[in-house]
Structures are given as C-alpha cells and as structure tokens.
Amino acid sequence: MKTDLIVALDVESLQKAKDIVGKLYPAVKYFKVGSQLFTACGPEIVQFIGKTGGKVFLDLKFHDIPNTVRRVVATGTAISIVSETTIGSPEAPAPTGDSVRYPVFMMTVHAVGGQEMMRWAAEAARERAAQLKIEKPKIVAVTVLTSAKASSNTQETVLALAREAQISGLDGVVCSAHEAAAVRKACGENFIIVTPGIRLPDGDAGDQKRVATPALAAAAGSNYLVVGRPILEAPDPLAAAKKMLGAL
Numbered sequence: 001m002k003t004d005l006i007v008a009l010d011v012e013s014l015q016k017a018k019d020i021v022g023k024l025y026p027a028v029k030y031f032k033v034g035s036q037l038f039t040a041c042g043p044e045i046v047q048f049i050g051k052t053g054g055k056v057f058l059d060l061k062f063h064d065i066p067n068t069v070r071r072v073v074a075t076g077t078a079i080s081i082v083s084e085t086t087i088g089s090p091e092a093p094a095p096t097g098d099s100v101r102y103p104v105f106m107m108t109v110h111a112v113g114g115q116e117m118m119r120w121a122a123e124a125a126r127e128r129a130a131q132l133k134i135e136k137p138k139i140v141a142v143t144v145l146t147s148a149k150a151s152s153n154t155q156e157t158v159l160a161l162a163r164e165a166q167i168s169g170l171d172g173v174v175c176s177a178h179e180a181a182a183v184r185k186a187c188g189e190n191f192i193i194v195t196p197g198i199r200l201p202d203g204d205a206g207d208q209k210r211v212a213t214p215a216l217a218a219a220a221g222s223n224y225l226v227v228g229r230p231i232l233e234a235p236d237p238l239a240a241a242k243k244m245l246g247a248l
C-alpha cells in the first residue's frame with residue numbers, strides 16, 4: 001500500500017498559501033485547506049491548487065445537523081471561484097467555466113456528529129458528483145483529535161467511530177498512527193486512513209499528543225500523512241517535505 005504526504009496549508013493568506021504550493025508542487029501533490037485559510041480566502045485557493053495540478057483536501061470538519069451537513073457537503077463537492085448561485089445552494093445548476101474541473105479530492109466531517117449526519121454527507125457527495133459528472137470527493141470522518149492525550153479507551157473510541165463512519169457509507173477516517181493498525185484491521189484494505197500528528201524523531205510535537213514518525217504511520221497502514229508546521233516553519237519547506245517523504 002502506498003502512503004502519500006498531504007501538506008496542511010495552515011497559513012493566513014492566499015498569497016502565503018500560493019507561495020508554499022509554488023515551492024512544494026510537484027514534489028508534494030496533496031494540499032490541505034483548513035478553516036484558517038478557507039476563512040481568509042475562500043474557494044479561490046481550491047481553484048489555484050487545482051490549476052497548479054495539485055489535489056485539495058478540504059478540511060472544514062463539518063459537524064452540524066444532518067440537513068446542514070448535507071447542504072455544505074453538496075456545496076463543497078461543487079466548489080468553485082465563479083461567483084454564481086452554486087456557492088451555498090446544493091440544488092443550483094452546475095457551475096460553468098473551469099470551476100468544477102478542479103473539484104476537491106477529500107473532505108472532513110466529525111464522526112461524533114452521528115451516523116445520520118455521516119450518511120447524509122456521503123449521499124450528498126455521491127448525488128452532487130453524479131449530477132456534475134465528476135469524481136466523488138472522498139468523505140472522511142475525524143475521530144479523536146491527535147491533540148488529545150491517549151487514554152485507556154482512546155483506541156476503543158476511535159474504532160467505534162470508524163465502524164460508524166464505515167456503516168454510514170463514508171470513505172475513511174482521520175486518526176493518529178497509534179490507532180491506525182487497529183482501524184485497518186477492523187475496516188479493511190479499502191478504508192482510507194488519514195493521519196496527522198506526524199513528526200520526525202527530533203521534531204517538536206507542539207500541541208500534538210498522539211504523534212508518530214512517517215515510517216511508523218505508514219507501517220500502521222495510514223494512506224495519507226498530514227504535516228503542517230514541520231514543513232511550513234522550516235527554513236526550506238521543500239527540503240523538509242522531501243525529508244518527510246524520504247522517511248516514509
């Protein structure tokens with residue numbers, strides 16, 4: 001199984017994000033757009049990464065009533081910079097121009113939102129993608145954040161949430177490397193495991209508690225490793241990304 005690197009673009013402006021993508025692509029192909037960047041610049045960054053050739057992981061961790069999550073997942077599936085009714089309306093016609101030529105590749109919801117919410121999210125992505133004739137974005141559920149200290153029942157909680165996500169029709173979960181092997185065993189080979197909290201042996205964990213090296217996470221069965229600060233704050237982000245990739 002191949003393990004890929006996703007760089008978290010946790011920066012405050014479109015320009016900074018563009019600079020980082022410019023430095024890292026094509027060595028890095030996957031970029032995570034999270035709440036900070038999306039709040040700062042909106043869908044334009046999605047379009048930019050798509051045009052560059054990269055793939056976007058839109059990590060907005062939706063957690064709301066099923067109807068609201070259904071609508072926002074449908075909107076995210078059709079995300080575009082074209083200023084038209086598509087933004088905000090899951091029922092609106094397909095965007096024109098090149099907007100949906102760069103759809104997001106993966107999105108997050110919170111597993112604690114419950115099975116009905118996750119099921120509606122999965123259905124919304126499927127339906128909207130079919131309508132637009134584009135590949136369905138993968139929907140993955142955040143389980144227990146990697147910033148939470150491990151407790152005696154962390155693995156059990158992650159496993160229960162992963163099973164609920166799978167039953168609900170989601171494509172995978174976000175969990176730490178510490179639970180990845182158990183999730184892989186319980187949910188099978190095709191279930192996507194996304195793992196943040198990745199550090200090289202000498203790396204500063206910061207607020208992350210359940211951390212692991214790239215090699216450990218890959219050996220545990222993670223498909224995608226999410227790395228932010230160790231790359232963003234490095235004097236040479238490309239060299240830092242290559243070091244992470246080399247440590248897989």
Ligand SMILES: O=C(O)c1cc(=O)[nH]c(=O)n1[C@@H]1O[C@H](COP(=O)(O)O)[C@@H](O)[C@H]1O
Binds near residue numbers: 142145175
């Ligand atoms: O959903 C996520 O991406 C996520 C889930 C989780 O449990 N832990 C976690 O750190 N993340 C994200 O992964 C990235 C990790 O960043 P660094 O700790 O700087 O490498 C951040 O963008 C977090 O928002």
